[in-house]
Amino acid sequence: FEPWxxxxxxxxxxxxxxxxxxxxxxxxEDLTLDIFEREFFAxxxxxxxxxxxxxxxxxxxxxxxSGQIMLAGQDIDPIPPNKRAxxxxxxxxxxxxxxxxxxxxxxxxxxxxxxKADLEGRVxxxxxxxxxxxxxxxxxxxxSGGQRQRVALARSLAKAPKLLLLDEPLGxxxxxxxxxxxxxxxDIQEKTGTTFVIVTHDQExxxxxxxxxAVMNDGKLMQVATPDRIYETPNSVYVADFIGDVNxxxxxxxxxxxxxxxxxxxxxxxxxxAKSARxxxxxxxxHLAIRPEKVAISxxxxxxxxxxxxxxxxxxAYLGNLSTYHVEIAGGTIVKAQTANTRRIxxxxxxxxxxxxxxxTATAGVLLAx
Ligand code: ATP
Numbered sequence: 127f128e129p130w131x132x133x134x135x136x137x138x139x140x141x142x143x144x145x146x147x148x149x150x151x152x153x154x155e156d157l158t159l160d161i162f163e164r165e166f167f168a169x170x171x172x173x174x175x176x177x178x179x180x181x182x183x184x185x186x187x188x189x190x191x192s193g194q195i196m197l198a199g200q201d202i203d204p205i206p207p208n209k210r211a212x213x214x215x216x217x218x219x220x221x222x223x224x225x226x227x228x229x230x231x232x233x234x235x236x237x238x239x240x241x242k243a244d245l246e247g248r249v250x251x252x253x254x255x256x257x258x259x260x261x262x263x264x265x266x267x268x269x270s271g272g273q274r275q276r277v278a279l280a281r282s283l284a285k286a287p288k289l290l291l292l293d294e295p296l297g298x299x300x301x302x303x304x305x306x307x308x309x310x311x312x313d314i315q316e317k318t319g320t321t322f323v324i325v326t327h328d329q330e331x332x333x334x335x336x337x338x339x340a341v342m343n344d345g346k347l348m349q350v351a352t353p354d355r356i357y358e359t360p361n362s363v364y365v366a367d368f369i370g371d372v373n374x375x376x377x378x379x380x381x382x383x384x385x386x387x388x389x390x391x392x393x394x395x396x397x398x399x400a401k402s403a404r405x406x407x408x409x410x411x412x413h414l415a416i417r418p419e420k421v422a423i424s425x426x427x428x429x430x431x432x433x434x435x436x437x438x439x440x441x442x443a444y445l446g447n448l449s450t451y452h453v454e455i456a457g458g459t460i461v462k463a464q465t466a467n468t469r470r471i472x473x474x475x476x477x478x479x480x481x482x483x484x485x486x487t488a489t490a491g492v493l494l495a496x
Contacts, residue, residue, distance in 0.1 A: 129162035130338065136199065138163045138288065138321050139184065144193035146179055146345075153179045155345040156193070163288075166315050166322045168332035170368075171342030177325040179345075181291045184323070185214045198288065211288035217297045219278035221266040228253070228262040231280045238285070252280040255314055272303050279311070283318055292324040296331065308334050329369050333357065341365050357417075363494050366415040371450075373421065373461045375414045379406035379493060387493060389414050392457050399432040402493035413494045418464035420490035423451055423476065424483050431485035437461065439480045451476065453484055 129135035137160035146154040154176045161167045169177040182188040183195060186207030195202050202210060221230050231252050235245045253259045256276040261269050266277065275295065282290055295311070296304045312335050315322045326332050332339050333353040340350045341364075349356060349365045360366035363374060375398065377391035387406055388397035391414075400414055427434050437455035444467075451463045463484055465475075476482055 127164070127337065129165070130160070135162055137161060137196075138165075138198055139323075140194075140196040141180075142194045142196065144183070144190045144195060146176070146183065146188065147191040153345050154183075154190075157345070157347060159340065159347060159350065161321065161323060163321055164319050165337045166312065166324070166335055168336035168339045169323065169325045169342060170327070170329055170332040170339055171348075172368075173327065175342040176345040177327075177342060178293060181214065181293055181323065181325055184289065185212055185291055186210055212291065213282045213285065213287040213289070214291040214293065215278050215282040215295055217294040219274055219298075221274060221277055221281075223266050226263050226265055227258055227269065227277050230266070230277055231284055233281065234285050248284060252284050255283070255317060256280040271299055272307060275299060275307060276310075279314065283314075283320065286318075287320060289321045289323065292322060294326055295324065296326075304331070305334075311335055333369070341368055343368075359492055360415065360494070362496055363413050363415065366492065366494065371418050371462060371464075373416045373418065375416070375459060375461075377412055377414065379410050379412040380408045381406070386488065387412075389493070395435075395456055398491075399488045400491050400493045401489045404493065404495070406493065406495070410495070413496075414491045415494055416461075416486055416491040418450060418462040419448075419466075420486050421461060421463035422485045423453070423463045423465060424485065425476075425480075427483045428485045432488040433490075434483050434485040435461075436481060436483055439476055439478055439482060442476070442478065451482075453482060455484065 139161040141157050141159040144154055144157045169180060171177055179188060183190055189203065228249060232245060232249045235248060253262055256279055258273065258276055258280060261273055266274055296307050299307060308331060324335065336353060338350060338352055339356050341348045341356065343364060349361045356365065356369055360369065366372045375391050377389040379387040379389055382388045385401055385403055387400050387402055389400055389412060390397050398414060406412055435455045437453035439451055440454050441452040443450040447467055449465050449467055453461050453463060455461055461484055
């Protein structure tokens with residue numbers, strides 16, 4: 127399932143050079159983006175970057191200042207919010223407190239005057255899909271937070287929208303329930319085949335549920351790609367830093383071979399070695415981004431390593447399955463190295479103030495211009 131790589135695939139949603147201004151403040155700047163049918167698309171970015179504004183434009187609560195938004199090839203501008211095949215599920219769920227679970231789900235269908243038999247069938251299908259059959263007669267205050275979340279989801283899907291917008295849908299749930307619910311959401315999305323666009327500021331959540339992730343900053347798209355590409359090949363320090371943990375070493379690149387660069391990171395230090403498909407001119411300032419789990423830690427200098435630097439352990443964070451070491455290397459730079467604790471002994475392998483070697487391969491890091 128990779129419609130974004132298929133030149134013949136028709137996008138369900140197209141943002142075409144969309145700009146949204148509030149007075150003279152630009153919330154979204156000249157943004158172009160395609161989202162495909164059956165995608166689970168995540169908008170990710172810090173508070174105020176414009177995620178909710180994009181959702182509100184899709185739902186019809188805001189109009190672009192310039193540019194166009196297309197839904198299934200049609201400009202949505204003239205279509206009023208209630209006539210769009212788009213539904214939005216809010217973080218607050220906005221359930222009717224005096225109505226039962228069943229009636230909450232049926233609400234929109236009744237308003238549309240769906241025939242009784244069809245309506246009953248549809249509500250039961252939604253109750254089954256969200257595993258709420260046993261709770262259909264209860265009121266929202268008689269069920270748990272996770273169940274309320276599922277009622278809101280069932281209600282938003284009842285009218286079979288083409289597109290469902292989910293604004294921080296799991297924000298009200300605690301971490302454990304949130305993680306379980308992510309898998310449920312994915313399952314429901316797959317079963318219904320509805321296109322989901324989710325807004326979240328939780329990068330782990332976006333990476334878990336999404337087919338593709340858009341990382342935003344200041345009303346602009348920084349990178350749009352699958353979760354693994356975003357993580358493995360971020361296109362900027364901003365994206366590398368926003369998604370997961372990363373070490374950044376600044377230096378100057380010099381080509382030393384085919385897609386291979388030496389990174390001069392300080393006088394008297396051996397240059398680091400990095401592969402990069404992205405070209406750099408000799409002497410160009412660069413940032414070498416390396417994930418902590420790609421940095422090995424050892425007592426002796428590994429013989430074969432493309433990169434090996436010595437340092438002193440400042441801190442060790444024991445996380446159960448993982449340990450993270452904070453190691454100070456030349457120039458006062460702190461590098462994080464993460465090891466998987468597959469053996470019980472692992473946490474005691476090194477200790478505070480030990481001098482150790484950090485090593486990584488030439489392909490472990492990503493060379494970034496900015
Ligand atoms: P959060 O994660 O905090 O919800 P967000 O990425 O969803 O943030 P938006 O709500 O889209 O951000 O807001 C983007 C920017 O536009 C913010 O700086 C916000 O203050 C501004 N903004 C949003 N709505 C309006 C409005 N009606 N009038 C003026 N400014 C607005």
